[in-house]
Amino acid sequence: MQQNNPVCTSIYTDINKSRIIISLCSLAALFLAVIADLAVGSANIGVQAILTALWAGPGAQTVNTVVLWDIRLPMTLTCIFVGGSLGVAGLQVQTITNNPLASPYTLGISAAASFGAAISITVGFAVAGYLWLGTSLLAFLLAMLVSMLIFFMGKLKGMSTTTLILTGIIMNFFFSALQQFLQYRASAEIAQVISSWTFGNLARSTWTSVAVNGVMLVFGSLLLLGWSWKLTALSAGEERAYSLGINVEKLRFGVFVISAFLIAEAVAFIGTVGFVGLVAPHCARLLLGEDQRYLLPLCACFGGLLMLLSSVVSKLMSVGSMLPVGIVTSIVGVPFLFVLLLRYKG
């Protein structure tokens, strides 16, 4: 037996120290992006006034307080939680499918949510008198229904990556076609509303969406962090994970269920948002490597950061109104996707 080797211990400690520093820097960037997102908007409120209104709390009866607490803060927090959910779900979809180009879209869950929303918009489905709540609920239910379908197909075939990806692609085409059918048959106004839902619009943010998205992100992330070592091993290959004694099928199932919930809650309220779930994991992985103890929180952080930056850009690009954030994330994401495609050309 060798004596304790301080060099090796120090190597491992140094790797983790640099990861903690990167994580803290990313959190600082997220905080700055939060301030920027709160400060930018059609009502001209400075950073000082924003901080004062934040400090005063929701009860104060000033214009700034109403703008901040009723409009901007729900949007900003929704950005963080939806982006975080998509970032974490994207990472896990890539891990369980062993495919770096997979994203929440790959499993067809987003397409199903869009179809659910389209049905709700077409028939005017309301919950407790609220149309938006009916739309969100139906989007969520369809997303979960598709997740169950993919799961049962996966169970039949041992949750193999091929089955997951192929079933997801089939679901994507199927529900996209159904949504297009509804749009084609709907009146011009309804078709317009359905279409705008698919862009991902932060204007639909409410404190309800903040609460649901926030609780699901925290709860889902904590569960996934409990499996962080097994997920790290799975990222080194399925055969390797099996050989290390990991029940890969069971792990994939658990991760799939949590990811499905995260994707469903993320798209149910504000609509589908592209590329965040693809780009955030890759940025985080490039900086931190594959250790999921650090990678998973950073994916959530980068997902939120990307959404916040897209939100700021969308507000600046369309003064007086707000460009749907889903359009901006796609514009940012497409060049990055090309870089990835070139990189993984083999």
Next chain:
Amino acid sequence: MLQLSIENLQVKYGSQVIIDHVSARFNGGNMTAVIGKNGVGKTTLIKAIAKLVRRGGTVRLYDEKRNYSSQDIAYVPQMGNAAARLTVFEMVLLGLVKDLRWKVGEDQIQAVTDVLTRLNLLALSQKPFHQLSGGQKQLIFMAQSLVSHPRVLLLDEPTNALDLRHQLIVMDQARSYTKETGAITIFVVHDLMLASRYGDNMILLDDTQIKTQGPPQEVLRPDLLESVYHVKVDVEKNGRGYFNVTPIAPI
């Protein structure tokens, strides 16, 4: 002495029988080569021993003091396309995945250090795994398996796609671990010369069953090899005492 005994081992994929009532005994400190043509169930046999596939029959691992479980058996799969962005140190650390908690223990860091030192890989510990050569990757996979001090080491084509130097380095490391710790190593290999050089014993599989087993001189008989591989062969011992098997022509 450590003993591994398999009795009436049976593996089926659906209705297809892959391994049909195979029995064998392996002794500690010995290496056994499993040979046979493609598709006869060599990989399935060692996966069944490691309990990585559903199997019938019994597998017992024991010595004078105690019985061991399948946790004491390490399986090293064929070198796949592992492209994870992990350092060599982290890759080896994953060999302890079942015991890892949020904070990695000093004893676990020490275990990784020990195995990297044993395999002369300490200098690579900070290198990204995906930047290593094929031979280095195979050694890292072996280190990953050895870090938990397994009593049985199962190697699936460990020299596949490796150059001559790395073939010898990988097999020498397996042999030194086997001899020094009294463990049992079973390796699947296509190269009959390598099999006879490193195998204290050999198992020749044919059509889901063991055709013959024993020391290399008993297994590497031209008549046996010709009946299994359907190739006419010359077998001779060279000046260094190693067997040369030269394929002449398909039968």
